[in-house]
Amino acid sequence: MLILSFDELCSKDLAHILQLKDMGFQLKEIQRIFAMIRLGAATPKSEVTYIIEEFQERIRAIESEENVLANRKNTIHSKLEELKALTFKESVEIGVSLKQLSLLACRKCKTSYVPIDAHIKKGYIIEGQLGCDCGSILEVNRGIVVGETFIKNPSSKMDLNMQEVI
Numbered sequence: 001m002l003i004l005s006f007d008e009l010c011s012k013d014l015a016h017i018l019q020l021k022d023m024g025f026q027l028k029e030i031q032r033i034f035a036m037i038r039l040g041a042a043t044p045k046s047e048v049t050y051i052i053e054e055f056q057e058r059i060r061a062i063e064s065e066e067n068v069l070a071n072r073k074n075t076i077h078s079k080l081e082e083l084k085a086l087t088f089k090e091s092v093e094i095g096v097s098l099k100q101l102s103l104l105a106c107r108k109c110k111t112s113y114v115p116i117d118a119h120i121k122k123g124y125i126i127e128g129q130l131g132c133d134c135g136s137i138l139e140v141n142r143g144i145v146v147g148e149t150f151i152k153n154p155s156s157k158m159d160l161n162m163q164e165v166i
């Protein structure tokens with residue numbers, strides 16, 4: 001088998017080598033192609049056939065690399081979306097728990113407040129108004145009760161506005 005080195009090649013061969021390198025051929029493969037060209041010089045048809053096969057093989061190898069890269073890209077994309085969703089979920093909103101609404105009572109009529117025109121999200125009042133039987137109104141602003149309140153059970157006072165909406 002004829003082994004070629006860069007020193008042995010003429011400038012024309014060198015141009016061909018650079019072209020083959022651009023196509024992604026390894027040096028070992030380029031040497032094989034050149035060896036075939038030199039050995040097959042007497043039969044140009046077989047020489048061309050051989051090079052066609054080498055090029056077709058190279059295209060198949062590139063397509064395989066493309067698939068690997070595409071899969072890699074898809075994996076990164078889906079992980080990226082998961083991370084974006086995670087960041088979104090971690091944003092915390094504060095609300096007034098509907099379950100604990102009975103702890104609030106009007107200081108005049110002593111009845112519990114009920115939500116009126118309220119934006120409720122997952123069991124928590126984020127924005128809106130609370131009303132009782134006598135018509136007293138409490139505003140809920142960004143999840144916090146604003147205005148006069150009377151609390152039936154003072155020990156639960158701390159829990160009222162500190163509920164995080166999950």
Ligand SMILES: [Zn+2]
Pocket residue numbers: 106107108109110111132133134135136
């Ligand atoms: Zn009232």
